[in-house]
Amino acid sequence: MRSEGESSVAQERPFGWGIMGTGTIAGLFAADLGLLPQAxxxxxxxxxxxxxxxFAARFGGGAAYGDEAAFLADPAIEAVYIxxxxxxxxxxxxxxxxxGKPVLVEKPAALRSGDVEAIAQAARERGVFAMEALWSRFLPAVRAIREQIATGRIGEVKRIRADLSYAHPQEPxxxxxxxxxxxxxxxxxxxxPLSLTLHLLGEPLAVGGCWVAAATGVDLRSxxxxxxxxxxxxxxxxxxxNGTNRFLVTGTRGALTLEAPFLKAQRLSFDADAGRAMAAYGRGRGFAPRLLDRLPRPGRSSEVFAFPGNGLQFQAQAVMAAVRAGETSCATMPLAxxxxxxxxIESMLAQPSADGVDQKRDRSR
Known part of the structure; x- marks a missing residue:
């Protein structure tokens, strides 16, 4: 436990992040740290x-390691982003x-639910912070939709529809x-979409659906x-x-939509007519459909929640605050x-694929 004086000094100095990995998402995270003066x-x-x-030179310095043990032993690191x-x-x-390092683990935190549970248990036993980097939960627009649902703006929630699809060729x-x-x-x-749905409604009573296999046996679509x-x-x-990439919540008194791409939403739309919102959800991603859905109509409005950068800074802020407060988890994004x-996902992929392919995949590696 830190003393009051030690805590005050910690709050004054910039929070030291250690990053494992130098790929695209690591670069986006490092760039967004540059938006936070306290990081x-x-x-x-x-x-x-x-x-x-x-990578270190590209993002303003910091020590560079090729040895993991030496990296984890660096006292300047207050949290590790994996x-x-x-x-x-x-x-x-x-x-x-x-x-002893707090961790923010890029999604998925693991490939098996049991491994996530092991991470949570280890964090509790060691007394350090651990969280999955499902950064969308921390976006201002997502906070707004959750608050508006909680205050009853659309009445009782009846349906959520969401699609997140981006075309990728099946290249070797x-x-x-x-x-x-x-x-x-x-x-x-x-x-x-799964995480945001659970964020709004909690865990479901039952799960169904289907999946289609790619040539390699992983799911091409679920x-x-x-x-x-x-x-x-x-x-x-x-x-x-390429899907509509919207997240629609309809209720007894209207609908709320996180507009495309909802994983980094910057616009939240309200429609008092849930049927009209459902029709808008199904329209394509082209300029004309988007223009049609933005035309002013009675009972329909939009709020813009613009932010600089890539949107990863909000989860970084949450982690920094939790770590310096001595917390081991985050209520917004618990490992549970x-x-x-x-x-x-496991329950879905345990079923034979809809196209008849039943390839067992080893997720333990």
Whole structure:
């Protein structure tokens, strides 16, 4: 436990982040740290030291490591952001926790729900913070939709519809389709609508749906149906097309829509006519449909929640505040919720695919 004086000094100095990985998402996170005066890049780790050195130089300095143990021993690191390929997340998170470092683990936090539960248990036992980096939950527009639902703006929630789909060719070596790299639409995209649905409605009573296999056996597309006592959520994700990428919540007195792309939403629309909102949800992504949906009409309005950068700074702020407060979890993004999302995915992918492919995939690597 820090003394009052130590806590005051900690609040005054920039928060030192260590980043494991030097890929695209690591770069986006480091760039967004630059938007936070109270944060700094303290260290970077890569299996290739030259990559770590180049990344550190690109984002304002910090120590560069090719050795993981030396990286985790760096006292300047107050929290570790794990941004490596999916299959490494769980093991690296456990090693960071064992070293006493708080962790923010890029989604999915693991490839099995049991591994997320192991991360949560290790964090509790070691007394350090741990969270999955499902950054969308921290966006201003997502906070707004949750607050408006809670205050009854659309009445009783009856249905959630969401689609998150981006076309990717099935090319050899693509991480999106490689089972060994934790590929598949559900792990890459499905976690977003699933996590936001659980954020709004909690865990479902029952789960149904189907999935279609890619040539490698991972899911090319997945459809989820979550049943609640008085509501249903119909969620889809895929690499087979470019979707509408909206998140629609309809209720007894209207509807709220996180506009495309909802995973980094900057616009929240309200429509007093839920049927009209449903029709708008199904329209395409082109300029004409978007223009039509933005024309002013009675009973319809939009709020803009613009932000600089990529939107990862909000989760970073939440982690920094929690760590310096001595907390081990975040109420907005608890690991229990991360495990619940993976259990839903596991239940779906345990079924034979809708196209008749029944390939068992080893997620333990």
């Amino acid at each position: 700094r890049l303290a260290a970077v780790h890569s299996r290739l030291l030259a990559k770590a050195q180049g 941004a490596t390929p999916n299959q490494f997340h769980a093991a690296q998170a456990l090693r960071a926790i064992a070293a 070596g693509s991480r999106f389709f490689d089972p060994a790299l934790g590929g598949g639409a559900a792990f890459d995209l499905g976690v977003y 459809e989820f149906r979550l049943a609640y006592p008085d509501a249903v959520a119909e969620l889809s994700c895929g690499f087979d097309r 919720g991360s495990a619940a999302v993976l259990r839903i």
